[in-house]
Amino acid sequence: MEIIKDVKIEKLDHFGRGIIRDKGIIFVDDTLPEDVVDIAITKDKKNLKEAKVLAYKKRSPLYRESLCPYHLHCGGCHFSELLYEKQLLYKKEKVQELIEHMLKENLVVKEIIPSREEYHYRNKITLHGKDKKIGLYDKKSNDLIPISHCLLVDKKIDELMNRVAVFFRDRDALVYDVMIRKTTLEEAMIVIHGRLDYEEFRKEFPDVKVIVINDQIVTRDSHIKEKLFDKEFYISNRSFFQVNRWTVLDLYQKIIDYVKDKHFNTCLDLYCGTGTIALLISDFVQKVVGVEVVAEAIADAEENKKLNGIFNVDFVLGKVEDHLNEFDDIDLIIVDPPREGLDKKTKNSLSDIRAKNIVYVSCDPVTLMRDLNDLKKLYDIDEMILFDMFPNTYHVETLCFLSLKKEI
Numbered sequence: 001m002e003i004i005k006d007v008k009i010e011k012l013d014h015f016g017r018g019i020i021r022d023k024g025i026i027f028v029d030d031t032l033p034e035d036v037v038d039i040a041i042t043k044d045k046k047n048l049k050e051a052k053v054l055a056y057k058k059r060s061p062l063y064r065e066s067l068c069p070y071h072l073h074c075g076g077c078h079f080s081e082l083l084y085e086k087q088l089l090y091k092k093e094k095v096q097e098l099i100e101h102m103l104k105e106n107l108v109v110k111e112i113i114p115s116r117e118e119y120h121y122r123n124k125i126t127l128h129g130k131d132k133k134i135g136l137y138d139k140k141s142n143d144l145i146p147i148s149h150c151l152l153v154d155k156k157i158d159e160l161m162n163r164v165a166v167f168f169r170d171r172d173a174l175v176y177d178v179m180i181r182k183t184t185l186e187e188a189m190i191v192i193h194g195r196l197d198y199e200e201f202r203k204e205f206p207d208v209k210v211i212v213i214n215d216q217i218v219t220r221d222s223h224i225k226e227k228l229f230d231k232e233f234y235i236s237n238r239s240f241f242q243v244n245r246w247t248v249l250d251l252y253q254k255i256i257d258y259v260k261d262k263h264f265n266t267c268l269d270l271y272c273g274t275g276t277i278a279l280l281i282s283d284f285v286q287k288v289v290g291v292e293v294v295a296e297a298i299a300d301a302e303e304n305k306k307l308n309g310i311f312n313v314d315f316v317l318g319k320v321e322d323h324l325n326e327f328d329d330i331d332l333i334i335v336d337p338p339r340e341g342l343d344k345k346t347k348n349s350l351s352d353i354r355a356k357n358i359v360y361v362s363c364d365p366v367t368l369m370r371d372l373n374d375l376k377k378l379y380d381i382d383e384m385i386l387f388d389m390f391p392n393t394y395h396v397e398t399l400c401f402l403s404l405k406k407e408i
């Protein structure tokens, strides 16, 4: 194994890995810019090498001690050793670099809005199971590392994780996977797959409103409820919901402010999940239609419409790409796709509809830049704002406002 001593990490790549460039390109996990390290090359392919740290000779001024005992193994956090304000700077710089390299536009990221809390922000965790243990996969070996605490999740979720771990440890039962979710209204949900006594599990968790075992709801309730501003939202097992309890409010507030200012009549909320954005903007527009592919999420959205006494929103179940050509004469289109971004058919339909404005919410800046490259033929990119939805990871949420070019 090739060993290189006393090398300095230059910067971080888009996945939070350290890069050394003066000896070919070497990616080094678990390092920060300006760390001085001894490394061993673990992979050598053409000009790209990967290495692991043998020793830290001098730690970076950006370094802090991680509070998480699992941080060197668990793939959930990438940045628990990077000072929080430097995490924000890193995310802003990475998106700015992508604008320059992929979009080639004269556009400056306006700001990155920090998470109100750096820890305990997540309202959901999904853990893997193996035999009697729950945990996350080791980022290097892919083995299960049993964990019973996580610094990123809500404290009640952390407590429930621990109790689930104890439940399986002490019984003749097996766990394959478990998802735990909790709202700010203190309603919790556990979704579990495994071999276990359903009634025993339900009795052990009387404080959990919804329990789903092997796709069967074993509690009276099938939804937990969340409150965002003055509206309430039911969330069921298979529905998406934004994961950061605070940043979701900051993100949606920016969209509401934008809509309030512009006086739109007709709007589309594409990839609408439980209908949150459509219902939150409904007070300020004439009509909104939401489109979403997950049937349970659309059922939640319909319930949420009734729950909040809203009459000017419709929801359509199906794929955006299959329904978009049904719409014309639209003022505003909001898109919030999964990481893969928008497909070709969707982008073609967007070009046909030519709404006055598009709001693009993205959780992957690379696919966002690819899509903006296509959309910029018709649209000016007016503003880009980042939200730190996922502190201590390299992920970032982007909100982008577009307007139809004047000459079109």
Ligand SMILES: C[S@@+](CC[C@H](N)C(=O)[O-])C[C@H]1O[C@@H](n2cnc3c(N)ncnc32)[C@H](O)[C@@H]1O
Binding pocket: 239, 240, 241, 242, 270, 271, 272, 273, 274, 275, 276, 277, 291, 292, 293, 294, 297, 318, 319, 320, 321, 336, 337, 338, 363
């Ligand atoms: C990032 S989430 C956004 C949800 C919602 N806007 C929110 O803020 O809660 C993306 C959503 O798109 C849905 N989805 C994925 N592919 C889709 C498609 N081709 N057509 C419609 N919906 C899709 C997912 O089920 C998910 O609910």
